[in-house]
Amino acid sequence: MSSEARPVLLKVEGLTKHFPITKGVFRRQVGAVKAVDGISFDIFKGETLGLVGESGCGKSTAGRVILQLYPATGGNVIYQGRDLTSLSKEELRKQRPHMQMIFQDPQDSLNPRMTVGSIISEPLVEHGKFKGRERRERVEQLLESVGMNREYTNRYPHEFSGGQRQRIGIARALALSPEFIICDEPIAALDVSIQAQVVNLLEDIQEEYGLTYLFISHDLGMIRHIADRVAVMYLGRIVELADSESLYSTPQHPYTQALLSAVPIHDPKLEKTRKRVILTGDVPSPANPPSGCHFNTRCPRAEKRCFNDSPEWRYIGPGHNVACHLV
């Protein structure tokens, strides 16, 4: 299916999020951590957009700013024609049922003092959906839809394993029948043999309810499996965005190339013959990013202009954009 023809569900334009660094008794601002530094992309209805990057690149912050869990410093998030950044608190609250989030750590995101039933029904109560028996029925049906026993409503989160807790988190996100879900590293805390179970569940419910996902992860293998298109983030900016197929077969940005070559493959014969691009050094601090291209301190091909000018976000082929001077 051509992605151009599909309706856009969510449009992100020049989104930035800076966290102030303050100093002294008067909390004078002396700088800012530029966690998200001007990112733009569209998410089409019904697709899964993967957002990959290493720790500290701003991918989780991006997810939270899109849902307005943090106020944006600049830029717009347009969800079905409405700019979320300009909504009042009450308007935003009314918008919330359409957009939900699944968090990384099912241990921390479930209140240990609440039963599974009350965790899943909390959004229903908050938004006044269903009453009494109907609500109970809805909770049980949600549990069933994530592959759990409907009798579990009176149990507490600690009685479940990590994979099951993640299922509870998914059931809660589904409670209000959202259209759009941000999955923030939903499998990072799970064992390998459990990861596939949860990813399969996410794909099943996507098909069943026609959901749109923004799937944030550092696991490039899993992103390739689940995402239709992939955006690669580095130090607060998106450096490359393409459909999954071409990003993995013909990565254009030097960072994407290095990142893909660094992922170990579970095949000893391939591993021995593979060429690795080993980047030198570490990711610079987002409080003090390099001028010009953010990747210039580690880029094996950096030239003079990379240190002076920020590369433009350029179209290089159908659905393929790159921010690099050398491509």
Added chain:
Amino acid sequence: MHAVNGISFDLKKGELLGVVGESGSGKSVTMMSLLKLLPMPPAEIVSGTAKFDDQDLIQLDTNQLRKIRGGKIGFIFQDPMTSLNPVLTIGYQLAEPMREHLDLSRKQARKRSAELLELVGIPMADSRLNDYPHQFSGGMRQRVMIAIALACDPKVLIADEPTTALDVTIQAQILDIVKRLRKELGMAIIWITHDLGVVAGMADRVAVMYGGFIVEEAPVNELYANPKHPYTQGLLKTLPNLEGDRAERLESIIGQPPDLHQKPQACPFAPRCSNTFAHCLQENPSLINRGKNHKVACWWNPDSGEKV
């Protein structure tokens, strides 16, 4: 808790043995108990021997063990922030094992510390010796850990998930360093990880652990090309590919990892296995030869399809 149950393996000189398993499979506990690094009590080594150069490590007393830990056997842990002391300089922590084991003077130890930091690729090694752990990044701290582990020229290096806390591009740097050092220094390495990709690129031989048992052991190429235990087969199938065809749906292993509180009577993988038959629930299979250098603990023979 029955964390580790009757494990046997050997490590040849200069070999890299990969130990793969999920959390709770007992892979770390095995290696920690080799050097009695677990607090005892509550931990207890019920039985077994661990021969290192004809010495039984389990029988040694604390003083004798101290000579081996950090000396002939080096250790690298997963999280460099918690295994380095935050209030001591890197230089002090590097010199400590050398002063203890090799009887070097302060000056000699400092000189060698700087050499070691250079060896693991830390620039301006000499001046960085005065820095504290928090002044290093995660990848740099792990390099320091490697340098400390190598300080006394160990014969064996035990690396417990050394790259798990790191980003892939930093992991690639560390793996590259370990490969190079192995060639230069020739020590044997036990590499504990949950990442089948890392092991594929590093190991000569691989042991797969599940529920406190080794369930399969084979040379690396053989294990990946021809896995024989249903758990290993399942694990390799659940991983998404980075190249080649994209699976419509991931294969998954049903159920949960076993509860280690109960003493295992049957095969620990039986509740999740697709080949389970009556005997699997009665008796735990032991590791037997099924092919050249290929050991499997399973009642089912994948080549003949025979059971028991």
